[in-house]
Amino acid sequence: MAKQISVGVVNHSRARLAVNFLGSMRLAVNLLVLLAIASIIGTVLNQQQPYQNYILKFGPFWFDVFRDLGLYNVYRTNWYLAIVGFLVLSTTTCLIRNTPRMLREMREPDTAIASAYEPQRMANSITLHSPLSMDHATQMVTAILRGRGYRPKTHESAADHCMTVVGRKGRYNRLGYILTHAAIIVFCAAALYNADIPVKLAMLVGSVRPENNFHIPLSGVSKAAWLPDNNPAYRGTVTVPEGQSTHVVYELVGDGYLVQKLPFHILVKRFHVAYYSTGMPKDFISNIVIYNNEGKVLKEGNVRVNHPLTYKGVQIFQASFVDGGSLLKMKRYMLNNPGADAIRQKARVGQSVDVSGTSYKLKLKNFSLDNVVPARAIEAKPVKGLKHVNLGPSFTYIAQSKSGSGAEFKTYMQPIARNGQSYFVQGVRTAFGAPYQYLFIPTGPNGNIGLFMKYLSALQDQVTASDGKNTRDYVLDTFKRVVADYAPSMTARAEALYFQSAISAILQLRAYPAPFIVTLTGFDHRWAAGLEVTKWPATIVIYWGCAVLVLGIFILFYLPQRRILVRLRTLSSGGTEVIIGGTSSRNPYEFTKEFEGFAVRFKNVLRSQDGKKEN
Amino acid sequence: MMASSHANELLALTKIEAEGRWTNRLSKLDWLWFAGLSISVGILVDVFNSQFWFWQYVVLAVWYVTLIAVGIHWRPMQGAFLTVVTAALLGVWLYSIGQTPANDIVLRYVLQGYAGVMWMVGFLLAATIAYLIYFFTLLEKVGRLATGLTWAGVLMGFIGLGVRWRETYIGHPSWGHVPVTNLWEVMVVFCACTSLFYLYYESRIKSRALGAFVMPLVAASAIFLLWLTFVQHMDRIAPIIPALQSFWMKLHVPMMFVAYANFTIASFVGLAYILGDRSRKRGGGGILARALPSGELMDDMMAKAIALGFLLFTIATILGAVWAAKAWGGFWSWDPKETWALIVWLNYAGFLHARTSKGLRGKQMAWWSFMSLWVVTFCFLGVNLFLSGLHSYGKL
């Protein structure tokens, strides 16, 4: 195989040596292994993280060293691309050098083989003596070979009165080599094309410059960050709130981004998440409409994970989702004046609102429609068969005062029942990333914390009015009075439960970091769909490249070239001497077995008496 | 007179030619195999005609051709395939008539996916012990028992997988999936495939000694599987995340494991080669030299396993890229799992190239093959355990 390939060097000029080196098998092996080792780096080190992470991890010195080596984005560094490039160059050299010879060999007439080989010298060989005449034996040999699919050709040599039959199988085995290596070259070329070579070049020349400010409207993005409208290949992402549309996508580059204009507008009509009964997401679906500048609808449909939508070569994928600015209706109770009516307020996720009467600002961070948790997390003894419960909507916000104190809150909209009493539940944390501490405030018969606030207020009044009285008594008396005033329908049992819960809530409130409690009374939910949009005409090239690669490997491995050469010569003593030889380009063991089968068959058919095997 | 003898001669030649034809070497069973598969495929097409799309027909056609070829090339596959399909269909049928593992002993102890897998683990562990005993004693009876136990394990494993496929739909039709989506299911596929391919190579080289090298790894995987079952409870059927609900995933994952199976076998044959080589150099009196087949035979088997693994691995990686293109919008994201697949591929491409050049032979290639086990194992398990990325669904 390769043995025949690397020999035959006569001309020792320098260019020739360079070509030999580039096309050598040894270089190929080394490059393949080198590339494998280089690829490991990027899997050990998380790629393309914000630089701060790396500084924290390695310290400033090593951070600089690793950055200069390009270890934060290995697969786009020049040295990595250089190895790939060198491999492609080497493969190309090898292919160009070998192909003509292989093609010639494929078309080589069998007669040439007949004179080039001696059957005795082949990897497998046997000599028989047949009583049949040479012509007759030749016919038999031909028939045997034809039966086994060897396409025999006979060749008579007038010089030494012998007949040669050549049988070949898998003549196109070399095509396997050509196909695999050509596919790899095509493949790498297409991959490089995908690596935005045109954009890279444009950035190098300076005609395209990424925008670094993420907080400006589209109209404010500098012209240099816009990619050409007719860009042949791009891959960008965009987040579109429900009911809104976009005609651009963003491509992240380094610490900035580029803007690509799309040939149409994408309107996200609706986004929704389907769940399994376990609360695990089952599907993410964006219902989108594609329309042109004039507003004419071009296509409409769903984009789901694993099911992109294609329009005119542009593919739209479901990539992610976030809150798209849901409208939240809130009620706020002031802890310093719990008796007053709750204050109503509306705002959207992402907005900040002032808390009147305090120096606090609320930043509405997120809203989630569903909170599915294991049932065990709520009840000590979950209802049988119910493994998961949906706690319903919740929202998170950060409260920050001018003086700098603040906390993050996660508040559930619906009361959560626990051991017979329902609670308003709110998670609080004062350090980002710390676990939430949960505050449980019992809800009264009308389902909100109004009753609790009235009680709190009454207690505060009482404390100022009745110094010196028995604490236990007035806490309970006040409770009875508040219940009589505001919730006369409560049963004794409910009252007892409520009272206990209220007392522990009051104790919990001591550590509460804000002077108010905000509850959620309603919402107008709005998602934003994260879409990925790609245009990549080279896709089809890649697919064909893959198909050719697989076909080539199959041919190489499973259609080996096998040759059988039979030389017949009339013996002076009568009869015919038959020398049979055979080789295979692969799997010598299997071929030896096949050859043994052949030998038996030849012996039988040629009625040979003294066939001796000399393997 | 002349004409008649000429005609006789022609007839004789035609006969000689016809006798050599490969179709002539097919047995009646082969024809039955071919006919049975053709009829089954015809029925499938007829039943699913309205639901199939283009690529499902392609996959069906590939299965059809592959099964015919494999069944004829290696006849035990015919019986094995029929046994698995029949038993799995029996399990499915039992479920369909309302039986459950709770009220049906056959389901509970044999055919239920979980039970099938436990049987597989038991048989394969027993087979490993038998192979080890055989290796040291060379008792023919023990060797046959080892082969038989391995077959039993393989059959139970595939039956279990088949029935489990149906079970994923029971109770929760929307959860249904091919059982190749979590580490547990994938380990079952790995154990069963590695054993099956080992049996194939065993029957080709007609030596059982290599079982003592390959099967201990299968046993280790089976024990890992037990740990996943009893400590991690990963045998529970769970729904799958949206990214895994892909046509291409169903093809990509099993094919990867068939490739891993071949690579694994090749690496242990490499180990056997190295040890056998050492033993022979010391004079050849030891057990190793006595039990192991010749170095050339092992070298050939190793190369064959790697070649088949390489072909399948290439296809599987391409299928993975197609899946990634559908799910994430790009063929290749340099995610750690993808990158490790590339590393494995480059490693074996290097191996195959090195083998075709004269310089590297025998022991060096055996070392290369053996050391590649770590590369493959890291790609298959290590990435999920130690690195993060899109493929973290396999996390413990």
Ligand code: HEM
């Ligand atoms: C990404 C790079 C490459 C890949 C994936 C690749 C792949 C392959 C494969 C799978 C084979 C079949 C091996 C076998 O017969 O056992 C092969 C054979 C071969 N490759 Fe490469 N190759 C690559 C690069 C190269 C390069 C750079 C050369 C240049 C010297 C080369 C030269 C050969 C030769 C001479 C053969 C033997 C052909 C034969 O057996 O008929 N390959 N290659």
